[in-house]
Amino acid sequence: MSALLEIENLRVAFNTRHGEVTALDSVSLTVNAGETLGVVGESGCGKSITALSVMGLIPSPPGRIAGGAIRLAGEDLTRVSEARMRALRGAELAMIFQEPMTSLNPVFTVGDQIAEAIMLHQKVGHAQAFRDAVALLDRVGIPSPDRRARDYPHQLSGGMRQRVMIAMAVSCRPRVLIADEPTTALDVTVQAQIFDLLNEIQRDFGAAIILITHDMGAISEMADRVAVMYAGRVIEEADADDVLDHPQHPYTRGLISCIPALGKGDTELREIPGVVPPLHRLGAGCAFAERCAHRNGRCDSGKPLLVNHGHHPAACHAVQEGRI
Amino acid sequence: MSVLLDVQDLTVQFTLPRQGLFGPRPVLEAVRQVSFRLEQGRALGIVGESGSGKTTAAMATIRLVEAASGKVIFQGEDLLQLDDAAMRQRRRDVQLIFQDPYSSLNPRARVADIVREPMDLMEIGTPEERRARVTDLFRLVGLRPDQLSLFPHQFSGGQRQRISIARALTTNPKLLVCDEPVSALDVAIQAQILNLLARLKAELGLSYLFISHDLGVVRHVCDDVAVMYLGKIVEMAPREALFDTPQHPYTQALLSAAPSLARRKSRGYVRPVKISGDPPSPINPPKGCAFVERCPKAQDICRRVQPLLESRGQNRVACHFPG
Amino acid sequence: MTDAVAFKPESPAREAWRMFRRNIPAMIGVVVLSIIVLATLWGTFFFAGNPYEIVWAPHEAPGVAPEFLLGTDYLGRDIFAGLVTGGGPTLAVGAAAAAITMVIGISLGALAGFYGGWVDNLLMRITEFFQVLPTLLFAMVLVTLFSPTLTTIALAIGVVSWPQTARLTRAEVMKIKELEYVTAARAIGAKNRRIIWQVILPNAAPPLIVSATLTIGVAILFEAGLSFLGLGDPNTMSWGLMIGSNRAYILDAWWPVTFPGLAIFLTVFSVSLIGDGLNDAFNPKLRER
Ligand SMILES: Nc1ncnc2c1ncn2[C@@H]1O[C@H](COP(=O)(O)OP(=O)(O)OP(=O)(O)O)[C@@H](O)[C@H]1O
Ligand SMILES: Nc1ncnc2c1ncn2[C@@H]1O[C@H](COP(=O)(O)OP(=O)(O)O)[C@@H](O)[C@H]1O
Ligand code: SF4
Ligand code: SF4
Ligand SMILES: [Mg+2]
Ligand SMILES: [Mg+2]
Numbered sequence: 028m029s030a031l032l033e034i035e036n037l038r039v040a041f042n043t044r045h046g047e048v049t050a051l052d053s054v055s056l057t058v059n060a061g062e063t064l065g066v067v068g069e070s071g072c073g074k075s076i077t078a079l080s081v082m083g084l085i086p087s088p089p090g091r092i093a094g095g096a097i098r099l100a101g102e103d104l105t106r107v108s109e110a111r112m113r114a115l116r117g118a119e120l121a122m123i124f125q126e127p128m129t130s131l132n133p134v135f136t137v138g139d140q141i142a143e144a145i146m147l148h149q150k151v152g153h154a155q156a157f158r159d160a161v162a163l164l165d166r167v168g169i170p171s172p173d174r175r176a177r178d179y180p181h182q183l184s185g186g187m188r189q190r191v192m193i194a195m196a197v198s199c200r201p202r203v204l205i206a207d208e209p210t211t212a213l214d215v216t217v218q219a220q221i222f223d224l225l226n227e228i229q230r231d232f233g234a235a236i237i238l239i240t241h242d243m244g245a246i247s248e249m250a251d252r253v254a255v256m257y258a259g260r261v262i263e264e265a266d267a268d269d270v271l272d273h274p275q276h277p278y279t280r281g282l283i284s285c286i287p288a289l290g291k292g293d294t295e296l297r298e299i300p301g302v303v304p305p306l307h308r309l310g311a312g313c314a315f316a317e318r319c320a321h322r323n324g325r326c327d328s329g330k331p332l333l334v335n336h337g338h339h340p341a342a343c344h345a346v347q348e349g350r351i
Numbered sequence: 352m353s354v355l356l357d358v359q360d361l362t363v364q365f366t367l368p369r370q371g372l373f374g375p376r377p378v379l380e381a382v383r384q385v386s387f388r389l390e391q392g393r394a395l396g397i398v399g400e401s402g403s404g405k406t407t408a409a410m411a412t413i414r415l416v417e418a419a420s421g422k423v424i425f426q427g428e429d430l431l432q433l434d435d436a437a438m439r440q441r442r443r444d445v446q447l448i449f450q451d452p453y454s455s456l457n458p459r460a461r462v463a464d465i466v467r468e469p470m471d472l473m474e475i476g477t478p479e480e481r482r483a484r485v486t487d488l489f490r491l492v493g494l495r496p497d498q499l500s501l502f503p504h505q506f507s508g509g510q511r512q513r514i515s516i517a518r519a520l521t522t523n524p525k526l527l528v529c530d531e532p533v534s535a536l537d538v539a540i541q542a543q544i545l546n547l548l549a550r551l552k553a554e555l556g557l558s559y560l561f562i563s564h565d566l567g568v569v570r571h572v573c574d575d576v577a578v579m580y581l582g583k584i585v586e587m588a589p590r591e592a593l594f595d596t597p598q599h600p601y602t603q604a605l606l607s608a609a610p611s612l613a614r615r616k617s618r619g620y621v622r623p624v625k626i627s628g629d630p631p632s633p634i635n636p637p638k639g640c641a642f643v644e645r646c647p648k649a650q651d652i653c654r655r656v657q658p659l660l661e662s663r664g665q666n667r668v669a670c671h672f673p674g
Numbered sequence: 675m676t677d678a679v680a681f682k683p684e685s686p687a688r689e690a691w692r693m694f695r696r697n698i699p700a701m702i703g704v705v706v707l708s709i710i711v712l713a714t715l716w717g718t719f720f721f722a723g724n725p726y727e728i729v730w731a732p733h734e735a736p737g738v739a740p741e742f743l744l745g746t747d748y749l750g751r752d753i754f755a756g757l758v759t760g761g762g763p764t765l766a767v768g769a770a771a772a773a774i775t776m777v778i779g780i781s782l783g784a785l786a787g788f789y790g791g792w793v794d795n796l797l798m799r800i801t802e803f804f805q806v807l808p809t810l811l812f813a814m815v816l817v818t819l820f821s822p823t824l825t826t827i828a829l830a831i832g833v834v835s836w837p838q839t840a841r842l843t844r845a846e847v848m849k850i851k852e853l854e855y856v857t858a859a860r861a862i863g864a865k866n867r868r869i870i871w872q873v874i875l876p877n878a879a880p881p882l883i884v885s886a887t888l889t890i891g892v893a894i895l896f897e898a899g900l901s902f903l904g905l906g907d908p909n910t911m912s913w914g915l916m917i918g919s920n921r922a923y924i925l926d927a928w929w930p931v932t933f934p935g936l937a938i939f940l941t942v943f944s945v946s947l948i949g950d951g952l953n954d955a956f957n958p959k960l961r962e963r
Contacts, residue, residue: 063616069537168627184629185401214400214564216626219608223622241537244567244610248620268617285542287571288612296546296571299539302507415860439863447861455854459686459876469862502686518858 029101030057031235032081032203037095039076042088045307050076050090052259055333058235058252060202065250065267066239067282071303073259074239078205081237082122083112099203118148121196123189125208130192131180137191138164138176141198148199163194167224186217190224197228204228205237210245222249243283247271255279258303258314260330265339275341277319277351313344321345354424355558356389356412356526361421363404363411367634377634381407383582384421389526389575394552394559396573396590398566398605400630404582405562409528412560413445414438425526443473443522450531452511456503462514463499469521488517492547509540516547520555528560533568545571566609570594578602581630581641584660585669592665598673600624600646640671648672690880693955700951703944710941714765717758725755725911733927747916747930748923757937760911764894765941767828767912771893774832776886779839780875786840787847788870797840805837810899817905824907831896835889842885846878880956887949891942898938913938 039051051073058064066074079085081097083104097104099119104112124130132140141160142153151159157176164172167190180188189209196204206225210218222245229236238249246253246267253270255263255278263276274280281299301318312327313319319326325344333342336349345351363382370377382404389395397405410416412423414430423430430441446469449455456465463485470481486496492513503511512532519527529548533541549572551557563569569576570590577587578601586599597603607624614620626645631637640646640653650672658669666673694700723729728750729742736745736753744753786797816830850856851874859873875882900906901914902921913934920930 069539170628186629215566215608215610216400216604217629218610219622219625220627222610223625242610243538244612244614247612247616248610248614249616251616266617268615271612271615282538283612285539286612287542287545287565287567295549296542298542298546300543302509302540410857413861415857439865442861442863445861447858449854449858451854455858457855457859457873457877468859468864472863472868504686515858518862522862 029098031060031100032056032058032237033096033098034077034081035096035098037077037080037097038093039073039080039085039090040093041090041306043307045305048306049093049309050259050306051080053333054095054256054259054261056254056261056264058203058237060235061229061233062251063229063236063238063249065246065253066237066256067241067243067246067253068256069241069303071305072256074256075207076259077256078122078207078237078239081203081205082116082120083109084116084122114148117144117201118199119201120203120205121199121201122205122207123192123196123209125211131188133180136177136179137183137188141176141191141195144195145198159198160194163198164191167191167194167197167228168220169194185213186220189213189217189221193221193224193228197232197234200232201234203237204234205239207239208241209238211240218245225249243271243286255282258309259306260314260342261333262315262343263339263341264333269339273338275336275338275346275351276315276343277321277345278315279341281318313342321351323350353391354388355391355426356560357422357424358388358412359386359422359424361385361408361411361423362419363407363416364419379634380582380636381633382411382418383636385579385582385584387577387584387587389558389560391525391558392552392556393574394561394572396569396576397560397562397579398564398569398576399579401564402630402633403579404633405579406530408579409447409530409560409562413442413447413526413528415447440473443469443475444524445526445528446519446522446524447528447530448512448515448519448532450534452508452515452535455515456511458503461500461502462506465503465514466517466521469518473522475522484521485517488520491520491551492517493543507540508536509543512536512540512544513547516544516551520551523555524557526558526560528562530562531564532561534563534565541568548572566594566605567611578605581633581636583641583669585642586666587660587668588666596664596666598663598666598668599642599670600648600672601626601642604645640669690952690955694951697951697954699947700954703947703951706940706944707948710761710937710944711765713758714761717755718762721755721758723752723755723759725751725759727751727755733923733930735927736929736933744933745927745929747920748927753916753930753933756911756916757913757933760913760916760934761937763824763907763910763912764897764914764938767824767831767897768890768894768941770825770828771831771835771896772886772889774829775836775839775889775893776882778832779836780843780882782836783840783843784847784870784875787844788851788866788874790848794844798844801837801840804834807834809834810896813896813900814903814905817900822900822905822907824910824912827897827900827907828893830900831893835892835896839882839885839889842881843878846881847874850874850877880952884949884953884956887945887952891945891949894938894942894945 034054034056037051037054040047041050054077068074080092092105138157138160141163142156145156145159161172161176164176169175169187169190210221225236240246250267253267254261257278263270263279270279274283284297285299287296299318304314313331316322316326331342331344333340336347361382362384365379365381367377367379385408387395399405407416411418418431466485466488467481470476489496489499494513533544536544552559561573573590575589576593577584580601586602597606604624604626607622628645631641631644637643639655640658643649643653652671658671660667660669663673729752730739730746730750732746732748732750734742734746736743742752747753782797786794813830813834817826820826856869856873859869898914898917901912901918904918906912906915906918916934917931924931
């Protein structure tokens with residue numbers, strides 16, 4: 028059986044003042060219904076661009092999908108018309124953004140905004156849609172939902188706004204729900220509430236969730252499978268336990284060991300030196316080479332491919348050669 | 352160990368704009384009778400939700416926000432009693448690092464000037480000595496001296512945070528207030544900055560007042576931890592005691608909310624302590640315990656009587672039913 | 675540290691200039707304005723003719739007499755001579771009025787924005803008072819009360835147009851003073867005066883520079899307006915004066931009014947092209963393109 032959502036060899040390019048740069052290169056990912064895929068990596072590694080590609084929301088120009096396919100239940104989203112994409116967006120595919128403040132329209136009540144989203148995809152009147160909106164607000168755990176539905180976004184706390192976003196996103200029971208760093212702007216206690224809510228919703232609706240985050244702890248709590256991204260490529264992909272307990276790629280190892288863990292103190296953190304290279308400076312070799320302790324001559328001449336070298340797929344020459 | 356900083360009953364109030372034309376001006380108590388001590392060479396962490404008053408308390412401590420009442424005894428002298436000129440002199444001993452590496456550096460100044468400015472203002476050393484010190488500081492925080500003439504926007508977030516740290520160290524301060532110094536950074540960069548801060552603390556004998564919402568970071572950096580909720584310290588303890596035997600229900604909730612590699616979805620992890628809702632408004636704080644609406648242990652008395660900080664083992668906790 | 679990203683040093687001003695250079699309308703503005711300013715300088719310092727002298731028959735059309743290319747006015751004075759000598763006073767009044775506007779507006783706006791509270795309240799009430807005055811009328815009153823010299827005209831224009839600058843400055847200062855680098859300056863013991871002048875205002879400069887540029891254009895128009903109404907300095911040739919004195923005969927001869935009008939239009943237009951270009955160049959969002 029093929030997966031619900033399949034991204035295959037996706038390439039996304041942007042026109043910049045440095046010429047055309049490749050923001051995503053040979054990205055392949057799959058998600059099944061009822062499963063959570065965690066996508067992790069530092070800023071600028073291509074997580075959001077991956078999400079926006081699936082939603083058909085790459086800003087164009089300057090961006091364009093330069094190759095590959097995105098299949099939702101067999102239908103290639105890179106080839107469908109904009110009208111078809113609009114119909115899919117919100118109904119089959121939904122997305123929650125990082126900043127709940129700016130992703131809601133400040134001049135309409137939250138109830139109206141959710142009702143609007145419902146009416147876009149279902150043949151119901153405003154009164155019914157508004158009743159559904161209130162029920163959804165109740166479902167996402169907003170107290171006194173009928174009163175809150177008449178509030179404007181600025182009257183809600185950040186956590187409540189993110190719940191509203193989730194309510195809107197799940198209003199048409201999408202098959203794929205993408206959450207792009209949904210809790211970065213929120214406090215830990217509220218983050219915990221949102222995570223619990225996403226899990227409940229998945230259990231109820233059986234949606235596939237793509238959770239984008241830079242926090243390995245969040246991955247551990249939420250994800251069934253993990254894809255680690257670096258400089259526009261997936262550099263490791265496997266079940267969450269495999270990645271967390273047996274990280275292969277030096278970058279994944281670094282990401283895991285540089286977290287100050289709750290359980291211990293004092294010992295010096297392992298650090299990954301340097302920063303993610305800008306896209307226009309990516310050369311022929313491994314993009315991680317400048318920060319990597321296992322680099323050798325081969326790393327500078329050829330990009331490692333994402334293949335299984337024993338445990339699970341990782342894109343690294345050293346892993347392939349059995350040096351680490 | 353000598354006490355470097357002794358803050359007693361610090362209270363900070365903000366008067367908000369009038370509601371309506373003739374309405375009263377509401378008063379927001381952002382920090383309510385906060386007391387803590389910081390010993391020389393140690394780091395005190397302050398954790399809590401956003402809006403709980405961490406920044407305001409720290410800023411009031413070093414007089415960048417005006418306190419309504421209380422004492423800030425720094426090296427035996429109450430900072431809140433000093434006149435402006437004397438306080439400006441004292442500023443060389445208390446410096447700070449901000450959360451946002453983008454807005455904390457003047458975009459129109461070269462980084463060498465940014466790092467040198469405190470010495471210019473306080474007339475420390477000759478121009479050559481100042482230049483030499485800037486170069487030394489640059490090396491100390493892991494930047495290259497050939498980057499001295501660049502502008503802030505030409506650096507990455509982590510590098511900017513290094514520049515902030517260099518600027519803060521220029522005058523050889525004794526106390527460094529770090530307000531979420533790594534929250535805006537990626538984990539990999541965060542580790543670089545945390546290691547740098549740890550090294551500087553050991554090498555220079557600095558004391559930190561370290562604000563963070565990330566418990567893992569606090570655990571890594573701090574010797575003691577204070578937990579704030581709605582303007583008050585609700586629990587304070589040495590690091591191990593706070594993390595291993597949290598006494599306040601809010602501390603427990605924070606610890607159980609913090610994501611950790613040990614908690615796996617695959618192993619059916621379910622959060623043990625859940626709290627719902629948001630903190631109440633600081634404009635009319637509840638009469639009794641501020642946590643009462645969200646507390647799983649709340650009783651009648653919590654609504655009526657404000658719990659005070661009391662010792663319980665190594666912890667000091669403000670709760671009627673700790674443990 | 676191995677932070678691999680190496681940058682070429684480029685100051686914010688230089689970066690803005692790089693952006694500005696690529697803006698074609700703005701560069702056209704620069705070229706046109708440069709030609710006007712050069713012609714004016716030449717007219718002021720090297721031109722031998724006298725714009726007041728009656729040199730030919732009145733209302734000679736342009737192109738008829740080869741030595742008076744642009745024709746003559748109702749008294750038979752050379753229009754070309756008027757244009758090149760009148761440009762200096764016109765541009766000077768514009769620049770001086772803009773400078774006065776900026777000095778008053780920036781000082782009051784910065785004080786109001788930085789200190790807030792009663793200082794802000796007081797200064798903003800004053801600003802509002804000046805803002806609700808009908809500007810042209812008020813300037814006319816000022817000019818008639820005092821003698822209509824270039825200085826009084828520049829002052830009058832400055833006095834009526836500063837409130838907008840003050841509001842803009844106040845808004846910018848209020849925004850910037852909340853930023854952390856201002857707190858950082860306080861934390862190292864900088865005094866308020868230093869914070870306002872060396873930290874906040876340089877960062878507020880871009881919109882203020884744009885507004886100063888546009889103010890020059892407005893001031894030139896204002897001066898022309900006053901002269902047109904017969905309130906200009908009758909003893910100093912300026913474009914406005916040329917229009918003002920010839921306006922009665924516009925139906926008999928179009929050129930004595932049109933050429934100075936065109937000069938004013940080109941000046942104001944090129945100045946506003948430059949203003950727009952500066953605005954774009956300072957806007958960091960557009961910069962990456
Ligand atoms: N509009 C654009 N024009 C040019 N490049 C872009 C654009 N949007 C994104 N990019 C580039 O694509 C790469 C991936 O960006 P993306 O936003 O997906 O990163 P990310 O992993 O989501 O980072 P963050 O955690 O900061 O959101 C980055 O290097 C970015 O600079
Ligand atoms: N200048 C101010 N005017 C009014 N209220 C303020 C101001 N600064 C902070 N506050 C309020 O004080 C409380 C504590 O703020 P802060 O210390 O910044 O919180 P934290 O750092 O924990 O996020 C919040 O309720 C905040 O809204
Ligand atoms: S391919 Fe080479 S440089 Fe890249 S991660 Fe593996 S060992 Fe390091
Ligand atoms: S005092 Fe009562 S409400 Fe407050 S934290 Fe303790 S048990 Fe909970
Ligand atoms: Mg992103
Ligand atoms: Mg804060």
